[in-house]
Amino acid sequence: MAFESLQPKLLLLAAALLALFTMAAYTVYFERRISAWIQNRIGPNRVGPFGLLQPLADVLKLLFKEDIAPAAADRLLHRLAPMISVTAAVATIGVLPFAHNLILADVNIGILYILAITSLNVYGITLSGWASNSKYALLGGLRSSAQLISYEIAMGLAVLSVVVQSESLMTSQIVEAQAEIWNVLRNPLGFLIFLITAFAETNRLPFDLPEAEQELVAGYHTEYSSMKFGMFYVAEYMNVVLSSAVITTLFFGGYLVPFGHLFMSDLPAWARTGLEVLSFFGKTGFFVFVFIWVRWTIPRFKYNQLMRLGWVYLFPLAVLNLVLVALARMLF
């Protein structure tokens, strides 16, 4: 393979990474602004117009903080854990279709790749909890692994119901199969299950038990400071952005423009691609807003409630949904 044939992909990779990091940074800003709005406060509005430069200030502050590791920590793993978290988050963008034919790697097993890579996320959290040599961090890490493993099963079954509908594991074909009707309308139960498990997989409220501050200080990242803490923070918000992107791809027609078949064929190619990218990021942005909205509206579950919801309700519901979707597929 020659280097020239890789160049467009490398350019796309750079653009996608830039977009992802920017979106993650601004999700932090919007989280603070929206939470302030929901709680009748003002929120950060001092740095730049409307506080828009706040993410830059936050990152600079984190970079200048002293990097402290506990004396009894496992140095190697303590350093490695935040890197695993960020890597597992970033790697997901490889198979997300941003527009028609605008995808880094349109592999045959795209959706399975997403499931496999997100399952690596649990290592960052578990190892950080163990390597810190602190009881709060360890309990947070263990809680988190149990939570992630439990909800992965229901999530996998929800994804499987989408695969049954679109008859493909390729993310681009899953999107194209929604040209007539979005999967959220054909498979509403699957969407609901996926949404709930996505909240659990990103450790967001109402499932943020791994870092429940009243019980565990800050959970798995209690003993992290400076940019190492920053990396966990970035990874969390990247996961929110990427989960929103995956929800968009699986259930809301991905890059497809709503009612696009009415006018899209008259437009030049660049305008079509532009509209599709806008459509993709617009839908993703909406779900990022939903993530923030839910966090500041719903209180946290208790641990036994979390496990019961995952195993007793979501798992059988996901199996039932899969059977129903498969039956519908056979009959119609």
Next chain:
Amino acid sequence: MDYYRIAFYLFGALTVLAAVVVVWSRNLIHAGMGLLLTLFGVAGLYALAAADFLAVVQILVYVGGIVILLLFGIMLTQRIAGRAPRTGVVNRTVGALIATGLFVLFVMVIFSARFAELPWIAQGRMIDRESAPPVGSTVERLGQLLVGPYLLLFEVAALVLTVALIGAAYLARRSRQEGARPRRMIS
């Protein structure tokens, strides 16, 4: 050297070096991480061999499932029991003998198998990577084989896993009831 070759040697080196860490590390968590990297390297080799489905399942099942449960077990027992598990070397002579014997056996099997002359490998070698059409998905073909000629084996594997699951649930349930008894006496 093309990218394919570089990637192959990178993944190969990762697999072997991480396996060395698994064997030599005295720290169980580090050994677990080594196992994670070994399995990851094998997944990379699968992907390079155009076995895309196998590569992803390798990550999903081994890296995302089994190793994390292993680490979980180590973490729950190591610090909480208050005593480090024994990771020293015992039975050096017998161990060395068995290891050498197995190594010689494997090498003999590999060389007597003549992999290069097997029909499916000899065919594979003739495909030129630059001009050959892209390899299709292995998923569809695997699925057809699993519910077609190999249906019985597939179902037997499912049955074995179900039995294991029921066994695990039974063991967990019994220990919970035993644990509940003294609590009732206190109240």
